[in-house]
Amino acid sequence: MATTDLAVSCHEVRKHFGEGETRIEALRGVDFSARFGELSFLVGPSGCGKTTLISVIAGLLDRTAGELAVLGTRMDDLSGTRRVLFRRQNVGFVFQQYNLLPALTAAENVAVPLLAAGTSRKEAVDRAKSLLSRLGLGSRTDALPSTLSGGQQQRVAIARSLVHEPRLVVCDEPTAALDHASGEAVMGLLAGNAVQPDRAVIVVTHDTRVFHYAHSIARMDDGRIVDVSRPNGSPRTADRGPTDSSVQEVFA
Amino acid sequence: MNFVALRMLTGDRAKYFGLVFAIAFCTFLLENQTSIFASIMRRTSSQILDVTDAEVWVMDPQTEYFEQTKALKDTDLTRVRSVPGVAWAVRLFKGSPVARTLSGKFAVSEVFGLDDATLSGAPRKMLLGSWERLREPDSVVIDQAGYVLLFPGEPLELGRILEMNDHRVAIVGISDASAPFLSVPIIHTRYSEAVNFLGRERTQLSFVIARAQAGTTPEELAARISNATALRARTTGQFMWDCIRYYLRNTGIPVNFGITIAVAIVVGAVVAGQTFYLFTVENLKQFGALKAMGVTNPRLVGMILLQAGSVAALGFAIGTGMAATFFEIFLHKLATRGIVLIWQSVGLTGACILFVVIVASILSIRRVLVLEPAEVFRA
Ligand SMILES: Nc1ncnc2c1ncn2[C@@H]1O[C@H](COP(=O)(O)OP(=O)(O)OP(=O)(O)O)[C@@H](O)[C@H]1O
Ligand SMILES: [Mg+2]
Numbered sequence: 344m345a346t347t348d349l350a351v352s353c354h355e356v357r358k359h360f361g362e363g364e365t366r367i368e369a370l371r372g373v374d375f376s377a378r379f380g381e382l383s384f385l386v387g388p389s390g391c392g393k394t395t396l397i398s399v400i401a402g403l404l405d406r407t408a409g410e411l412a413v414l415g416t417r418m419d420d421l422s423g424t425r426r427v428l429f430r431r432q433n434v435g436f437v438f439q440q441y442n443l444l445p446a447l448t449a450a451e452n453v454a455v456p457l458l459a460a461g462t463s464r465k466e467a468v469d470r471a472k473s474l475l476s477r478l479g480l481g482s483r484t485d486a487l488p489s490t491l492s493g494g495q496q497q498r499v500a501i502a503r504s505l506v507h508e509p510r511l512v513v514c515d516e517p518t519a520a521l522d523h524a525s526g527e528a529v530m531g532l533l534a535g536n537a538v539q540p541d542r543a544v545i546v547v548t549h550d551t552r553v554f555h556y557a558h559s560i561a562r563m564d565d566g567r568i569v570d571v572s573r574p575n576g577s578p579r580t581a582d583r584g585p586t587d588s589s590v591q592e593v594f595a
Numbered sequence: 596m597n598f599v600a601l602r603m604l605t606g607d608r609a610k611y612f613g614l615v616f617a618i619a620f621c622t623f624l625l626e627n628q629t630s631i632f633a634s635i636m637r638r639t640s641s642q643i644l645d646v647t648d649a650e651v652w653v654m655d656p657q658t659e660y661f662e663q664t665k666a667l668k669d670t671d672l673t674r675v676r677s678v679p680g681v682a683w684a685v686r687l688f689k690g691s692p693v694a695r696t697l698s699g700k701f702a703v704s705e706v707f708g709l710d711d712a713t714l715s716g717a718p719r720k721m722l723l724g725s726w727e728r729l730r731e732p733d734s735v736v737i738d739q740a741g742y743v744l745l746f747p748g749e750p751l752e753l754g755r756i757l758e759m760n761d762h763r764v765a766i767v768g769i770s771d772a773s774a775p776f777l778s779v780p781i782i783h784t785r786y787s788e789a790v791n792f793l794g795r796e797r798t799q800l801s802f803v804i805a806r807a808q809a810g811t812t813p814e815e816l817a818a819r820i821s822n823a824t825a826l827r828a829r830t831t832g833q834f835m836w837d838c839i840r841y842y843l844r845n846t847g848i849p850v851n852f853g854i855t856i857a858v859a860i861v862v863g864a865v866v867a868g869q870t871f872y873l874f875t876v877e878n879l880k881q882f883g884a885l886k887a888m889g890v891t892n893p894r895l896v897g898m899i900l901l902q903a904g905s906v907a908a909l910g911f912a913i914g915t916g917m918a919a920t921f922f923e924i925f926l927h928k929l930a931t932r933g934i935v936l937i938w939q940s941v942g943l944t945g946a947c948i949l950f951v952v953i954v955a956s957i958l959s960i961r962r963v964l965v966l967e968p969a970e971v972f973r974a
Contacts (some may be wrong), residue, residue, distance in 0.1 A: 394972045403887055403969040424662075424891065431889020442884040442971055446606020448600065458596055459890045515972045 349412075350511055350543030351377040351400050356369035358395055369395040371566035372409065377543045379510075382534055382556055385547045387563035393547040396563070397513045401434045402426045414510050431459055434505030437514035437533070443488040449499045450475060450484040456507040474502050478532060494525030501513045501533055512537050512544045518553055530556050544568065596890065600898035601905065603878060610877075613868045616911045621863025621913025621951075622944055627921060628859055629940035632852040634933055640835035641933065642705070642781065643774035645718035646687075649804035650813035653684070653820055653828045660841035661834070664689055664801040670825060675803045680816050680821045684805035684869050685710035692792040694737075694780055695758040696745050704741065704780040706759070708789025715832050717770070717783050723949075724753050724768030729785055735759075736768035740929040741780020757782075759792040774933040776842075860947060865947070867910070868955035871903060875959035886968040899960050907952040909915060915941055 358370040377383040377400075385393050398404040400413055402421065411418045414433055419590045421429055435456070436442075443452045453471035458464065472484045478498055488496050497517060504512050517533065520528030529544075530553040537544045546557075554560060555574070563568040605611050621917050637644075643652065643661055653675050655665035688708030695701040709729070717726050722739055729736060735757065742751060755766045760837045764784070784792075793799070803826075803953040807816040813830040820828035829837060843849045875882070882895060919936055926934045 394969075398969040398972060401887075403971075404967075422616055425884075427891050430887065434889075436884075436887055436971075438884070442880065444599065444603065444606075444881050446602040451602075452597070455599065455885065456888050458599065459885070459888055459894070464598060469960070475945060 344361065346550070348378050348380070348485070349376050350379045350414055351375070352410075352412050352579075353400070354410040356396075356406045356411055357539070358392075358399055358404065358414060359407050359538070367485070368566055370399070370406070370409075371569055373563075375561055375568050377390060377511075377545050378536060378541045378558070379543050381558035382538055382546060384554065384557040384560040385545060385563060386406045386549065386554075386560060389549075391563045392566045393563055394515055397515060397545055397547055401436070401511070401513045402430045431456065432507070433509050433511055435507070435509040435512040435537075435582050437500050437504045437512065437517045439516035439519050441488070441493075441500045441520075443496055443499060443503075446489055448485045448487060449480060449491065451500040452499055453506050455503060456509075460507060471502065471506055474506050476538065478502050492525070494529055495524070497521060497529045498532055501529065505537055510542050512542065514544070514546045514548075516547055516549065518548065518550045523552060526553060596885075596894055596898055597901055598612055599885075603881060603898075604874075604902045604905065610870075611906075614867070614874060614906045615913065617863070617867040617870050618842055618910025618948060618952075619905055619914035619917060621859060621867050621946060622911050622920070623917040624859035624863065625856065625944040625947060626915060626918040626936060626940050628852055628855045629943060630918070630922070631926075631935045632848070632856070633775075633932055633937055633940060634935060635848065636839045636842060637835075638774055638776045640838040641775050642707070643831055643834050643838070645773050646716045646804060646831070647719060648715050649685075649806055649831070651805045651807065651817045651820065651828055651830055652834045653803040653805065653824070653826050654801070656825065656827045657802050658827055660838040664799065666799040666801070667803065667826070669800060671824065672800065672803050674824045675805060675820055675826070675828075678816070678820050680808050680811035680819055682806045683713075683715070684803050685713055685715045686786055686800050687716045687802040687804050688786050688789045688799060689801040690789065690799060691779075691794045694741075694745065694782060697756055697758070700745055700747075702741070702744055702780055704759075704782050705775060706735075706782045706784065706789050706792055707760040708784060708786035710889040711785045711787050714785070718772045721773035722769045722771050723751055724766075726768065726783075728767035729783065731765075731767060733762075733764045733788065734767040734784065735764045735788070736770050736783040737766055738770050738772035738781040738927075738930070740774065740778060741782065742766070742769055744778070744780055758958055762791050764788070774930070778930045828892075832970055857964045862956075863947070864951045868951045868958075871906065871952065872958050872962075874902075876962060877897060879962065880971070882963045883966050883971040886963075886966060887971045892964055895963050896960050899956055899963065903952045903956040904960070907948055911945060911948050914944075 353373050353375040356370055356373040360367045360369060373396055387393055399406045399411065402418060416429065449473040450468050453475060454467035457467035457470060475481060475484050480495065480498055483491060483495060518529055521529060534556045557574060559571060559573050561568050640661060653668060655663055672684065672686055675681060690706050691703055692706055693701050694704040707716065714729060716727055728734055745754065751769055753766055757766065770783065775781060807813050817828040817830050828972050922936045
């Protein structure tokens, strides 16, 4: 079932929480795939299972049944520890609430995935700083998250999701906490920098304003994928997104 | 990741200081109370420990502790001397007459009558004068604290007169005897003098103190004397513990301190342990994010232990500093001499803090280990 340009492929994936009275069927047989070099959007009403699906794909949750291959690895074959190492090496995360460590500077936050993999502090922070510069935050590398705007924090989070050059990036509602301009800029940044020929990016979103960035949009409802569309024309991700200076203007 | 752990810890100033303070306070309270307790207990046998030339104390079989003496017979001294292994044995008188100054100030004192010939049984330390001068008629040596009590505000000088039971004596020396349990003057004189100080009381041979010959341990000698004479013979160390045990059993002191120490431990454990545990719980979201990003469980455990270890070390150091300062400032007086911060109580407190921190860490670690990393996606 897996073809070479598929980064993620799910077949009949099921996931339930709890048992008996409280059993919740979050995923009821999901067929979903995400290609390398693309931004795959996952949309759907609240509670339909989007977060559960990307958690299963990213190796944060174990599926209950079904087949799941991520980056050529069958996830059900991975033991607990190897799953952690898989995540560490291959997956970048962007969360709605940014989840930056408040006591670390922007650069140190970005460096966390490198530190987790054992890179020395100096090298990790240096790499983080140069990435932040490329993403237009070169002047705020030593700032604490609390002194940054929401959009800036989310850009730091995006840098953190990319710094270790993972082959899969998952984003859960990355623009939901942002105003329109910041949301647009963040998505532009993601589209322009995260999308690489050997990387797949999955974005869960409610935000119809940013749909034009998608290569494919999978609609989910009640634990199933009900529709997949590929928007006509080349999405804006075809170019490199907004330049550093235009991003800086938006966040200024 | 170590610096990340430390930064998480110190990032929130208020919480961090709260944690360090809780541990410091608990350390201070524990060290303070256990040290004072141990020092007070040790004071019950100050005068036993001050006698460094004798190794074995012989007393009436009924005697349980130092203050409770019953007269021995004069023949008992000869019987002890005839036990094999005794290098020497001399008599020691102990009584509690009233000492009165010419100006009318008085205090119940503790008088020790030393063997006339050898003056054995005196504490070594002498501040003014000499032990040899005790050979002069009607002479006594008084300890510094007793002198200050009887002659308040006056300079330390020899030659002052005391009345011991209408018996006038001159001070020929001022000693640095260890603080007794009750802060009474400690007066040393010759045995033959001392018996005159006690009016209606009977002449008493309170103790025979002895030293073992080379090759015989004090324990062996004490056992041998007990067997041979049917008297109670104890080494200095054994006698000290007899006294401490007696006070533990028969006074409210241990209960009192026990309560404070228990309160210190409970409050300290609850406050310090709870604060650290809550600190981890409040940071669960951050730990969850780290977990999602692939920080392994052993790494997370290491981070928590590092956080716990460093607040514990800092809090303990500050608390010990506070305790040392307290003893230096408040108990550096004559009357409270000997009440010091003892290393045993620092060690014990350290062990307590370590225990509390380990328990809090285990609880914290448990929370982090069972944490579902997928939780990071939830707001
Ligand atoms: N850990 C869990 N335990 C029990 N039920 C859960 C758990 N996680 C999710 N669920 C349930 O699974 C279903 C799908 O949840 P999920 O968070 O995946 O939805 P979602 O599409 O991301 O919704 P939203 O748009 O509100 O974020 C919901 O009914 C939710 O209550
Ligand atoms: Mg969700």
